[in-house]
Amino acid sequence: MSNGVYSIAVEPLTAAAFAPFGDVIEASNAARHFSINGGNTERYHDLANIEVDAGARPIISIFRGQPRALPLTLTMLERHPHGSQAFMPLQGRPYLVAVAPAGEHVALSDIRVFLARGDQGVNYSAGTWHHPLLALDGVSDFLVVDRAGEGPNCDEMDLPLPVLITL
Ligand SMILES: NC(=O)N[C@@H](O)C(=O)O
Numbered sequence: 574m575s576n577g578v579y580s581i582a583v584e585p586l587t588a589a590a591f592a593p594f595g596d597v598i599e600a601s602n603a604a605r606h607f608s609i610n611g612g613n614t615e616r617y618h619d620l621a622n623i624e625v626d627a628g629a630r631p632i633i634s635i636f637r638g639q640p641r642a643l644p645l646t647l648t649m650l651e652r653h654p655h656g657s658q659a660f661m662p663l664q665g666r667p668y669l670v671a672v673a674p675a676g677e678h679v680a681l682s683d684i685r686v687f688l689a690r691g692d693q694g695v696n697y698s699a700g701t702w703h704h705p706l707l708a709l710d711g712v713s714d715f716l717v718v719d720r721a722g723e724g725p726n727c728d729e730m731d732l733p734l735p736v737l738i739t740l
């Protein structure tokens with residue numbers, strides 16, 4: 574930490590590194606893939622664990638994110654306690670993913686920031702703290718799978734210090 578700012582360096586997104594926070598959605602990460610449609614298509618099967626609470630349903634949306642200005646400083650995180658939330662980039666552009674483990678308290682040292690390739694999606698497990706969409710370079714569309722149901726499903730937390738992301 575220096576002059577009242579906490580700095581975090583980005584790290585490459587891998588399934589292993591992201592495991593405490595959810596799933597990485599990429600073909601090369603598939604536990605199972607198999608040929609379908611008479612050999613025309615390869616199915617990369619069951620890439621993420623979609624969670625919704627009882628009585629809710631999973632929905633698909635498109636988020637059109639404006640690129641974040643750099644250098645980037647984070648001041649808050651959010652979580653969705655009642656369901657997972659998945660983001661899959663639709664234009665092949667890299668983006669940032671800032672996360673912290675689920676729980677009632679988050680230390681700045683718990684926060685991880687990943688640089689995701691444009692062929693990688695992420696699925697935040699229910700309750701995983703994360704920053705809202707961090708698109709880079711240009712207006713970016715993402716296919717989003719998350720929960721529609723009763724009651725609020727977005728808790729926000731202000732960070733104790735601004736978190737400067739160093740690319
Ligand atoms: N608010 C909303 O739907 N978006 C956030 O949850 C996000 O993670 O971008």
Ligand code: NI
Pocket residue numbers: 651653658703704705
């Ligand atoms: Ni979210």
